[in-house]
Amino acid sequence: MNTVVQNLVDRLRRRQVAGSFRVALETAKVHAIIVRGSRWTDAADLAASIAVKGALLQAAQPVELAATNITNRVIGLIREEERNLIADSGAASFNRDDLKNNVIDAIKEMTDEIENSVANISSQALEHIHSNEIIMTLGMDAAVERFLKEAAKLRKFQVIVAETAPSYSGQQMALSLSQSNIDVTLISDASIFAVMSRVNKVILGTHAVLANGGLVAPTGSNIIAAAAKHYATPVVVLTELYKLSQEYPFDVDAFGVPMSPDAIVGFAEIDADVVEGIDVVNPAYDFVVPDLVTLFITNM
CATH class of the missing domain: 3.40.50.10470 (Translation initiation factor eif-2b; domain 2)
Known part of the structure; x- marks a missing residue:
């Protein structure tokens, strides 16, 4: 499980996964794997595990806010499915596999929503x-x-x-x-x-x-x-x-991810005497x- 999370963390750091759409889908995919395969005992345990893994993903690339957004939605889905199972069973206990299957189905619906969101916007x-x-x-x-x-x-x-x-x-x-x-x-x-x-x-x-x-x-x-x-x-x-x-946005400058300045001013175009005296921001x-x-x- 840690291998799956670490793989996405590495790709986020290298910006091999970038942009809200791809980050949202990849985060949802990782959380579905956690729900399906990790060793959790109840809804609170599962939600805590999702929160920890989501924090790792967000820390890997702080400007990709979709990672935290999807993590919070998955935690919300877990709590919602827990309430539904308690209401259906009439008791505080229920089958763990029922919760797992319901949460996985809910994440699948969320993934479909993400993939169809552009179409739904364009319909207006x-x-x-x-x-x-x-x-x-x-x-x-x-x-x-x-x-x-x-x-x-x-x-x-x-x-x-x-x-x-x-x-x-x-x-x-x-x-x-x-x-x-x-x-x-x-x-x-x-x-x-x-x-x-x-x-x-x-x-x-x-x-x-x-x-x-x-x-x-x-x-x-x-x-x-x-x-x-x-x-x-x-x-x-x-x-x-x-x-x-x-x-x-307490610090708005934190969102301006610096890209390579070469696209604005190439190193070869700058006189060697002034290279150390200028900053090119992109x-x-x-x-x-x-x-x-x-x-x-x-x-x-």
Whole structure:
């Protein structure tokens, strides 16, 4: 059992498993193995074991908040199934195998919910996107991509995509949307404020939603949300439920995972005399304050 947990811990540390979706699925898979195979005696013992293993996963990669979110949900499922078995049996004791089977089934349902969450979000697209609107988005996000494509089946609208340097994932998003016959314009990040006055709505994805409603979102999200606030343009955030975190942002800098600076300034481009005198910062995520968000759309 410890081998399974340690394997995921190692992959989280090396960022071989990254992103809320993959982390949520992998965490749920590990917890299902723990429920099925570990030596626990009752619901309290099982919940404690899940909590310990979940803490190890979270510590391995603190910014991947989905690990704790899924751990808390699994603990909630254990307590819920315990209550149901007590109610059904009319006594405080019940068969351990019944609890194990019920919890495994509940985790399977949760896993199905995670896998179908983007589809459930996109099914609401027509309620929020109207004909002839100009929508702005940032980079590549699976939920936003499917949301816009679903709306495009019955609506004609224009999408402006910020390319999101240095990853330039917005180029991938623009290509994908254009292949679905959506009118797309790709812009540089520096042009966001200049074109925001024409935009009817900003639609963003996110890495996590914190306890105060703030976002841990891809770099550039704070710029686009601030520009939208200036022009009173609504900012709609698409978020799956497994991205909702109980974490409070006491230290917002802790969420800006530093990536390789080479994507911004290559070592070969810097004069050797000044290498030691500069810092090149390339954070993976921004923190977006809750005041900049107008609406959350979840898979529920």
